[in-house]
Amino acid sequence: MFTYGQVEAALAKLHGVDSRALGAFRGRIKHFQRLGIVPSSPGRGRKISYEMEHVLIWTFCLELSQFGIDPTIIERFVRASGYAIIAEFEKASRLTEDIYWAFYPNIMSNWFYSDDGLFGTIRTDCFSASQVSATKIEVEFGRRVSLINLTKLKKELDAALEELKDD
Known part of the structure; x- marks a missing residue:
């Protein structure tokens, strides 16, 4: 269990955020709370504890943000596949070989309707380091792919x- 501050x-630290940019960074992670991706504060003066799965989802959302993907698209994607993402993180922790999450954003041209509106697709797959090759990626995704x-x-x-535990 972790506090919001932790x-x-x-x-x-993970994203190398300078103290001068902490306000903007804090705004980004709070925005993911407001979107309901992770639990938000239960009220003034009351604290909430976060499970590792919440921290992993936040981490993943911020990685997608690094690619410039809109937070509302990230929110819809995470709602659709959050547990699969956590499972991939857990698998990545257990294996000796690096695991890469590959995604092909098709946000501008491939749309479908969900209960809360339009949503561009993000096609994904996971590869071990030995499986990652230019040929495999080209066959799976075509001309555009991003890897984490x-x-x-x-x-x-x-x-x-x-x-943080040592501090």
């Missing part, structure tokens, strides 16, 4: 969280 500090090394991301997150 999560914020770990995520800021889930193993490295999880290790860096764990190190940032562990460092």
Whole structure:
């Protein structure tokens, strides 16, 4: 279990956020709370504890933000596949080989309707390091693909969280 302050500090460290940019960064992670991706504060003066799964989802959302994907698209994507993302993080923690999450955003041209409106698609797959090759990626995704090394991301997150325990 983690406090909001611990999560914020770990995520800021993970993303190399300078103290001068902490306000904007805090706004981004609070925005994900307002979208309902992770639990928000239960009220003034009351604290909420976050499970590791919440921290992983926040971490993943911020990685997608690094690609410039709109938070509302991220929110819809995470609602549709959040548990699969957590499972991939867990798999990345167990295996000796790095796991890469590959995605092909098709946000401008491939739309479908969900209960709360239009949603561009984000096609995904996971590969181990030995499976990642230009040929495989081209066959699976075509001309455009983005990769996130889930193993490295999880290790860096764990190190940032562990460092908070020492403080």
